[in-house]
Amino acid sequence: MVIIMTSEATQRQIDNVVERVKSVGLNVHISVGEQRTLIGVIGDRTKLSETPLEAMPGVDRTMPITAPYKLASRDFRQEDTVIKVNGVKIGGKEIVVMAGPCAVESTEQIVHIAKVVSEAGAKFLRGGAFKPRTGPYSFQGFGEKGLNMLTEAKAETGIGIITEVMTPRDVELVVEHCDILQLGARNMQNFFLLKEVGASGKPVMLKRGMSATIEEWLLAAEYILSEGNGNVMLCERGVRTFETYTRNTLDLNAVPAVKSLSHLPVIVDPSHGTGLRHLVAPMSKAAVAAGADGLLIEVHHDPEHSLTGDSRQSLLPEQFARLMQELKPLATAVEREI
Ligand code: PEP
Ligand code: MN
Numbered sequence: 001m002v003i004i005m006t007s008e009a010t011q012r013q014i015d016n017v018v019e020r021v022k023s024v025g026l027n028v029h030i031s032v033g034e035q036r037t038l039i040g041v042i043g044d045r046t047k048l049s050e051t052p053l054e055a056m057p058g059v060d061r062t063m064p065i066t067a068p069y070k071l072a073s074r075d076f077r078q079e080d081t082v083i084k085v086n087g088v089k090i091g092g093k094e095i096v097v098m099a100g101p102c103a104v105e106s107t108e109q110i111v112h113i114a115k116v117v118s119e120a121g122a123k124f125l126r127g128g129a130f131k132p133r134t135g136p137y138s139f140q141g142f143g144e145k146g147l148n149m150l151t152e153a154k155a156e157t158g159i160g161i162i163t164e165v166m167t168p169r170d171v172e173l174v175v176e177h178c179d180i181l182q183l184g185a186r187n188m189q190n191f192f193l194l195k196e197v198g199a200s201g202k203p204v205m206l207k208r209g210m211s212a213t214i215e216e217w218l219l220a221a222e223y224i225l226s227e228g229n230g231n232v233m234l235c236e237r238g239v240r241t242f243e244t245y246t247r248n249t250l251d252l253n254a255v256p257a258v259k260s261l262s263h264l265p266v267i268v269d270p271s272h273g274t275g276l277r278h279l280v281a282p283m284s285k286a287a288v289a290a291g292a293d294g295l296l297i298e299v300h301h302d303p304e305h306s307l308t309g310d311s312r313q314s315l316l317p318e319q320f321a322r323l324m325q326e327l328k329p330l331a332t333a334v335e336r337e338i
Contacts, residue, residue: 013058071225086160091265096294098124102310104146114153120321147177168196198227238273247275271298
């Protein structure tokens with residue numbers, strides 16, 4: 001971090017700042033310019049997190065040099081993080097596909113979809129049991145009953161389960177019914193929830209908030225990592241823009257960007273990212289080309305009778321199976337497997 005003094009700062013004010021920095025065990029590098037003095041802080045600046053430097057007389061502003069997240073950064077860990085869960089490696093050579101309905105709607109529905117997506121090559125079944133919707137009067141999910149239905153689908157097929165947890169209170173319960181905890185876009189900055197899933201040690205997929213910057217997203221991941229849970233993957237699911245044709249704008253720039261900033265696996269959700277069935281296959285292919293480590297795809301065998309509003313973005317089982325085949329040569333082209 002660099003501390004930029006005002007042009008009127010006195011020598012005494014400069015000395016005071018230097019003394020404060022040194023008092024927490026850090027060193028300084030002072031650069032005296034014609035107009036201003038700059039104080040470079042050498043060492044771990046988190047030691048200054050409780051020192052309000054910008055409030056000190058003579059200080060104009062401070063400028064971070066390194067990223068504000070640490071455990072999530074590539075500087076901290078150069079090798080890619082590979083998460084081993086239910087016999088599958090996420091973040092390795094294989095592009096891992098997670099597929100299923102938006103919500104768990106019945107045992108028959110979820111077991112049927114588990115079979116079709118697993119036969120087509122998906123390694124995880126997705127499906128929400130807690131579904132608070134934009135309005136309070138829409139279907140809200142089956143809660144614990146829905147979790148039991150997911151457990152039944154796993155028992156029948158062996159497929160891993162990924163499902164969303166929405167409150168710190170439910171973490172203990174959801175952990176028992178899944179292999180990966182999903183943190184939704186609306187909860188990306190629910191810091192109490194981030195800490196709780198961090199403490200659980202369970203693999204977590206952290207979705208990007210719909211208006212979150214890449215830095216905010218990585219800082220949210222840092223909350224989970226700093227609780228000692230290194231099994232974190234990120235999920236790009238589209239951000240809000242001025243465009244209205246699509247539900248969101250799938251930010252595929254974020255995939256190579258995050259992979260250069262961080263060692264964590266990156267999953268892409270083209271279903272919520274576009275909101276439109278006919279865009280899911282092309283954007284899945286683009287995601288693979290961009291370096292995604294996995295895909296999260298909504299699949300429903302009867303979208304017309306689905307209880308959630310996401311039927312327009314769900315692939316039919318045969319469309320999903322075709323896409324899985326079409327992704328193979330693309331994966332090979334980028335030296336991956338699917
Ligand atoms: C979901 O995947 O079911 C979901 C609600 O997505 P998001 O949190 O990205 O809106
Ligand atoms: Mn959905």
